[in-house]
Amino acid sequence: MNKQLTKNTVLLLIRTGLTIILSLYITRLALELLGVESYGLYSVVSSITSLMSFFSSSLSSSTQRCVSYYLGARNMDKVEEVVSGAVIIHLFFAISVSLVAIIFGGYYIDHYLNIEANRIDDAVFILFTSVFTICIVIIGSPFIASLLSFEKIKFYTLILLLEVITRFILVVSLSFLKLDDVKSYALVMSFTLSIPSVLAMFYCIFKLKVNFSLSVKRSCYREIISLTTWNSFGTLSYVLMTQGGTILINSFYGVALNAARAASLQVQSALLQVSNSAQAAVNPRIVKLYSAGEIVEFSRLLFRSTKYIYLLLLLFSVPIFVNSDELVSLWLKNAPNFTSEFVRYIVLINLVNSISFGIMAGVQATGNIKNYQLIIGGILLLNLPVSYFFMELGFSPLVLFKINFLLSILALLARFYFIKNHLKLDVSRFLFNIIIPIFFSTFVSLLISMKVTISGGGSITILICNILLSLLITLMTIIFIALNKEERKIISEYLNVFIKRLSK
Numbered sequence: 001m002n003k004q005l006t007k008n009t010v011l012l013l014i015r016t017g018l019t020i021i022l023s024l025y026i027t028r029l030a031l032e033l034l035g036v037e038s039y040g041l042y043s044v045v046s047s048i049t050s051l052m053s054f055f056s057s058s059l060s061s062s063t064q065r066c067v068s069y070y071l072g073a074r075n076m077d078k079v080e081e082v083v084s085g086a087v088i089i090h091l092f093f094a095i096s097v098s099l100v101a102i103i104f105g106g107y108y109i110d111h112y113l114n115i116e117a118n119r120i121d122d123a124v125f126i127l128f129t130s131v132f133t134i135c136i137v138i139i140g141s142p143f144i145a146s147l148l149s150f151e152k153i154k155f156y157t158l159i160l161l162l163e164v165i166t167r168f169i170l171v172v173s174l175s176f177l178k179l180d181d182v183k184s185y186a187l188v189m190s191f192t193l194s195i196p197s198v199l200a201m202f203y204c205i206f207k208l209k210v211n212f213s214l215s216v217k218r219s220c221y222r223e224i225i226s227l228t229t230w231n232s233f234g235t236l237s238y239v240l241m242t243q244g245g246t247i248l249i250n251s252f253y254g255v256a257l258n259a260a261r262a263a264s265l266q267v268q269s270a271l272l273q274v275s276n277s278a279q280a281a282v283n284p285r286i287v288k289l290y291s292a293g294e295i296v297e298f299s300r301l302l303f304r305s306t307k308y309i310y311l312l313l314l315l316f317s318v319p320i321f322v323n324s325d326e327l328v329s330l331w332l333k334n335a336p337n338f339t340s341e342f343v344r345y346i347v348l349i350n351l352v353n354s355i356s357f358g359i360m361a362g363v364q365a366t367g368n369i370k371n372y373q374l375i376i377g378g379i380l381l382l383n384l385p386v387s388y389f390f391m392e393l394g395f396s397p398l399v400l401f402k403i404n405f406l407l408s409i410l411a412l413l414a415r416f417y418f419i420k421n422h423l424k425l426d427v428s429r430f431l432f433n434i435i436i437p438i439f440f441s442t443f444v445s446l447l448i449s450m451k452v453t454i455s456g457g458g459s460i461t462i463l464i465c466n467i468l469l470s471l472l473i474t475l476m477t478i479i480f481i482a483l484n485k486e487e488r489k490i491i492s493e494y495l496n497v498f499i500k501r502l503s504k
Contacts, residue, residue: 013312015157016277020270022168027266028331029171030185031259036336038122038182040255041115043262045123046189047243048105049097049130056097056138058231059090062224064145065287065364071149072288078220083204085216085224086142094138101131114250125183129190140197143204149284155203156280159196167192227364230373237380242268244384245400252391256336261397263332264342267320268350274316275354278309283361290365298365299425306358307434307487311478313354314442319470321347322449326463338397345401351442352408355435359415362423372418379411433484441482445474 031039063086070078105127113123147156170188204210242265249257282305289298320327324340324347332339356376363372383404390399420427449470454462479488 011153011157011281013274013277015161016273018161019164019273022164023266023270024331026164026168026171027263029175031263031332033171033175034182034185036256036259037119038185039262040250040258041119041123042126042182042186042189043265044113044246044250044255044258045105045109045126046130046186047246048108048127049101049134050239050243056090056093056134056141058228058235059086059093059138059224060141060145061231061235061364062086062227063142064149064284065227065367066224067146067149068284068287069291069365069367071284072291080211080213081216081220082224083142083146083210084213085220086145087139087212088214088216089221089224089228090138090142094135097138098131098135101134102127105131112251114254122182126186129186133190133193136194136197140194140201143200144196146204146208146210147200148280150208151281151284152203152208153281155207156200159199162199163192163195166195227367227369230369231364234373234377234380237377237383241380241383241404245387245404248384248387248391248400249397253397257338257397260336260339260342263328263336263339264346267343268346271313271316271320271347271350275309275313275350275357278312279305279357279361282309282358283364286358286361287365290362298362299423302358302362302423302425303430303434304487306355307438307482309357310351310354310434310438311441311482313351314438314445314478315471315474317347317351318442318445318449318474319467321446322453322470323463323466326466330460330463341398342401345398345405349401349405349408352405352412355412355438356415359419359423362425363418366422368422372422375414375417376411379407379414383407437482437484441474441477444481445470445477448473448477 034042063082066082066086067079070076070082106124109120109123109127115123144156167188170192171185174184174188205212246258246261246265249261282301286298286301286305289295289301321344324343328335328340328343360372363369383400386403386407387400390403391397416427416430419425419430452469452473453466454469483491
């Protein structure tokens with residue numbers, strides 16, 4: 001990985017660290033301000049629009065892949081045509097999603113939402129603000145994708161930081177002004193979530209000088225829609241696992257458990273930001289290397305990024321897993337039941353899923369994603385019906401996470417097939433250089449960290465010591481178990497360069 005790629009990755013990780021800290025504190029403030037019932041209500045109703053918008057992230061991924069591919073091929077005319085076509089498709093889709101979300105969401109609120117009758121008006125208000133937000137986000141998606149493809153990571157980092165800082169200021173203001181109604185919170189969320197999309201739009205038009213045209217060839221539309229169609233199947237499986245799971249929990253256990261689910265999803269979002277931030281810096285380069293025919297560099301970057309991103313996530317994950325009870329109590333004070341258990345499963349699921357990001361980037365680069373999405377998406381789609389079956393039998397809400405974890409492992413095993421037969425890469429090398437070292441590193445880190453944890457009875461000092469101890473243990477296992485001699489040398493060189501720059 002060259003210097004620019006390393007710089008982009010570091011920028012995104014710094015942004016991620018700040019975002020995680022602020023986002024977790026915002027969740028605590030919101031839960032204290034609104035209470036468990038109102039916070040759970042916002043979570044379940046806003047998940048309806050997220051469920052409707054699964055196609056949007058597929059469109060965005062397809063747009064980013066096409067733009068990166070033609071940038072790698074040095075075809076700027078095609079880049080502008082792809083962006084123009086993507087904007088037109090996103091506009092049409094935003095209108096369609098709005099109509100479907102309002103109709104479906106209204107019907108769900110009237111007939112299935114498990115809330116008191118006097119909260120219906122609040123639910124409808126949340127629905128409409130969420131629909132407005134998702135429209136803005138969808139329309140801005142091709143511009144966000146273009147920022148990443150052009151590797152304008154500095155600006156991308158700034159607008160995402162602006163989003164979370166603005167949200168923090170506004171939520172603190174709500175608390176200070178005693179505006180504890182869920183409608184005010186919904187407006188704050190709607191405004192702040194729209195910020196990155198609007199700013200990315202202006203940047204692409206006025207700074208990158210990406211010319212927009214209504215004259216787009218049918219072949220361009222077909223390319224984007226073909227990729228999007230199959231990407232959407234994989235995205236749908238993920239959305240159903242998260243947002244569909246939220247709706248299932250509401251149906252069987254009520255809004256109090258939705259608050260616990262929402263809190264655990266905040267942890268999931270924070271951990272995903274770690275892996276996604278690093279992957280966002282790598283993905284455009286993977287596609288460009290493939291389009292330029294540099295297959296050796298393509299495979300080297302894919303393998304190394306998969307391993308490094310997992311290990312980076314592991315550094316965050318082990319302290320959270322081992323100290324989840326204490327962290328949740330400190331974070332939320334009066335945490336809803338099952339929150340700690342949900343968080344532990346979320347940590348394990350994210351670790352398994354992080355291995356797939358590099359493989360998915362490689363498959364996207366080829367443009368031939370149909371079979372991948374059908375098989376992997378099909379496995380993950382089993383989560384809802386299987387969870388529903390066990391919930392009907394009276395199992396605890398943890399069954400949703402247990403099934404998710406098992407299906408994630410099954411999907412990872414299926415991805416080995418695509419490494420060998422689709423990407424034409426060496427599966428044994430992937431297994432022995434990546435999977436086995438990171439598995440043993442994870443196992444040893446968790447085992448030792450849980451054994452040496454100090455019992456502190458809620459002491460913040462003891463909690464900090466436990467976190468630092470688990471971090472040190474994880475770091476040592478990464479260095480001496482997960483990394484080979486060459487990788488230790490590479491990382492040592494990067495650290496030396498970084499330290500020298502800081503000392504200047």
